Amino acid sequence: MDADVIVVGAGLAGLVAAHELTSRGRRVALVDQENAANLGGQAFWSFGGLFLVDSPEQRRLGIKDSLDLAWNDWQGSARFDRVEDEDSWAVRWARAYVEFAAGEKRSWLRGHGIELLPTVGWAERGDLRADGHGNSVPRFHIAWGTGTGVVEPFVRHARQAARDGLLTFHHRHRVDELVVADGAARGVRGTVLAADDAPRGVASSRERLGDFELTAQAVVVTTGGIGADHDIVRRYWPARLGTPPAEMVTGVPAYVDGRMLDISAEAGVRLANRDRMWHYTEGLQNWDPVWPGHGIRILPGPSSIWLDALGRRLPDPCLPGYDTLSTLKYLRTTEDIAGYDHSWFVLTRRIVEKEFALSGSEQNPDITAKDRKAVLRDRLLGKGAPAPVQAFLDKGADFVTAGTLEGLVEKMNGLTGEPLLDAAGVRRQIEARDLQMANPYSKDAQVQGIRNARRYIGDRLGRVAAPHRILDPAAGPLIGVRLRVLTRKTLGGIQTDLDSRALGSDGTPIDGLYAAGEVAGFGGGGVHGYNALEGTFLGGCLFSGRAAGRAAARQTA
Template identity: 40%
Template sequence: MGSPKHYHADVVVAGGGIAGIVTALELLDYGKKVVLLDRDEERYFGGQAITAFGGMMIVGSPVQKRMGIKDTPELAFKDWCNTAGFSFEDVLPRQWAEMYCHRNLPDVYRWLRGRGVRFLPAVMWPERGFYGTGNSLPRYHIAWGTGYGFTSRLIENLMNHKNRRNLEIHFNHRVTGIETSGGAVCGLSGEVEGTGEPFEVKADVVVIAAGGLGGNLKKVRALWPKEMGKAPDDLFIGSHPFCDGAMQDMAEKLGGVLTNMGYMWNYPDGVTSANPRFPGYGLHVITPKSALWMDYRGRRFGPQPLIGYIDTTYVVARICGQEKPFSWHVMNWKIAARELALSGSDHNDAIRDKKFFTLLKNTLFGNHELVKRMVRECPDFITADTVQELAKKMNDLAGTDDIDAAGMEQDIRDYDAQIDRGVKFFNDDQLRRIAHSLRWSGDRVRTCKYQKILDPKAGPLLAIRYRMMTRKCLGGIRTDLHSRVVDRNDRPVEGLYAVGEAAGFGGGGINGKSSLEGTFIAPAILGGRIAARSISGERNP
């Protein structure tokens, strides 16, 4: 092994995801010399953000106002706290949440707009909560171009920056240690992936932007909260294997504090990918509201039926509270074509590639091509002409005889009978929530109007097997309102900052125990901007 490579900078940023990119971009604005390290290959520059759907919770935007939504930071913060379930120890996470609710419009939305990012002219309404504890109003703004679009735009801004000469970017660099001198952080050390060649970076400041631990399934299972049921043995990775929590552990060894680490934003609706980037990689289904969510036996969840897009944390807990922690969605082709979607930029090419007329066609007439592709390529998608045939195929896929075909058919017929009685007589919570969605234009365009499952004109029947999938870690390194890593007495660890998922998106857990959705990428942007200001000696407003 030869002598290590040596790099020198004012600031070294570890992680080339959205938080690291924003931090580096802002530091260049302040004239700082920056070394940006990323463990992945150059073609994956942008981390999880570049493959994300790209939704953000924004409060008081022009889009909201045009749609007649009267939102305020105070209402958003109230909703946030109701969902987060902050403990008395979550002082900094709560402060970060309040700061975000007040500053997302100028410091995220307008900042992105100023960098050339645009948003769809409609606001979505996810995570309303089953019991009125979610979003009181629609706040979910989707970037035109998805996460790929705005991340690519920020990378372009970075590469074409007037101070580009002050920036070095090194890929395939894995950090193995945070260096200190005289009680202060002074750089990083590590090795180059593939070759094992050592490197060292000398810098006055280190910014950890290396993500969370969602790619480390051993840690995910070990930290799984008891109230969330049993941690599944069979978990998809919706994060990345490099999100292993290693740099969070390094920060802890230097006196930093890790908080809320067991709380995750996991998805209950993961399916097999036909083209996995790495072993265990799964796809996230944006679940149809009009489909019936069934347990591992093929029986409808109740008495509170499970419905996608309403309360993800609740759904995860219900499914993992079963004897076998996986589930099924049963629907027909008409429902799937109108309502089913996949999350991420790779599966939303109409938005990613800004094809307006393709998006309009899919919205008005359904995305039949997506459903055909998933039936063809994904083993978790099953079609049949009858419930009995569907049940047999479900058992064959699971390798069990758990599916209760007669019980499943009865559940479906009971639901369809509710629809036959007419809207005035609906006494099913799923139908009431569908009625609520149909009143909001952002949801109405992709929601069927009280569609029966056994409608002979809407077939064939379709079942999807869902398994749990990791996505985002809600906890992280505790940081103050300047993005500085702090110890148990809230004193800064000199020279050390953390942003993005590494910091639980701010404060060590800005979302508490759950999320309103859209509260990951946007707080990562805010945290990166705050870190750059603090490092550069500018007052945090």
């Protein structure tokens, strides 16, 4: 045999699985269709958010969290409704993951040299119901070094294992078939692709040089989701989310193509919950793209006015930073706006300086570089927008600025090429909300949310602008931002048991076949159910990759 275990996919889940295997003395063949520059996959590009429960960071900030509260939030978000079938393992994975997040996750991360910023973000605040979707408290812990810093120790481990003779890299090897014989996984077959020295994330050549086959006692599939292939996204787009947009921006590199899902199904693997997916509604065209259609997501604070394509305020819970999929559903199912692929933020310079963060390691160079002085200078003590945000203001195709609301609306209409927005109608809505800012109490749900957020010191110091009128000239100029749907995550995938063993069509494990990360719905074929609480994607890769590596090591002992 060529190795004890073949790991397909050199992203975060694959690297974690490989680490668990090689640290136990197993020989690993790590196979990936991209070159060595892409070790770490999608995770390298991420902001580095990690979901933890009742952490020391939370407690220092006065946040009272608990396993019970987190599990209540997870269940309210997931809404598992296929527990006798596609959710049968997903719900067990969910409970195990929340217990991990409330238990050993932080110490395990620290054991790998992964540290956290002292502040905790409040992502995905939810649908405004105690038993519904969303985080009741801030749980979004940012890794020091962003996603790049999360990936780095596992890349280092893999390279050391290669030097020690325990791991062999097979870059530019694309798997086209899982070899299953007599009910057991025994290897992979595929295509050797031409060498390509394209930089990380840049779409690479698919020129074919020949074929290959590798054999092993076990195979671990960790190849990610479907986010880069808009045709596949549209194929599985669920009717409950309306019609998919004709145009979207892409939040993941081109190699996130979903191929291994169908290849696994052809080998007899059971796929679950393919209609569940996670796409953002605050996507921007990247002014400096790396991959085709490269989009960046705004991580918004709560203060921007959100308008649909016809200039009407979105209803709650479709508020900035609250409920991603409710907003997506509203925009794609409301009859008179579903034919448009954009919505709008209207905000002030004061809001953009305080509240706009951009997702991605490259959009947060101070945190990625672990530069404490730069973080303090630019985010807490500095004036003006952070440099990456300012670059989008200056160069981004989706931003317009004006001194008056009428001038802003004219530019917004100019950006779309259609006079869809009526300045008088937009003014009426903004003035109505501005009137709610005069008192410390309000009947407006968004204004209530702003004031609630500022009760939390982490938001008040670095994330939420002081309440003010949008039309206050002192807070200007006014800014309009065109938003598109940004493709991101697969929430369903290969159904696995708690040892990450891939299940066959009859629901029993296929001997020697494992799956982890996004291709497995981050565990069990859909650990998130219908909604994600954020900070759970990197953590899902870590947790499921760890489980797969440990289980495969036991099998091959």
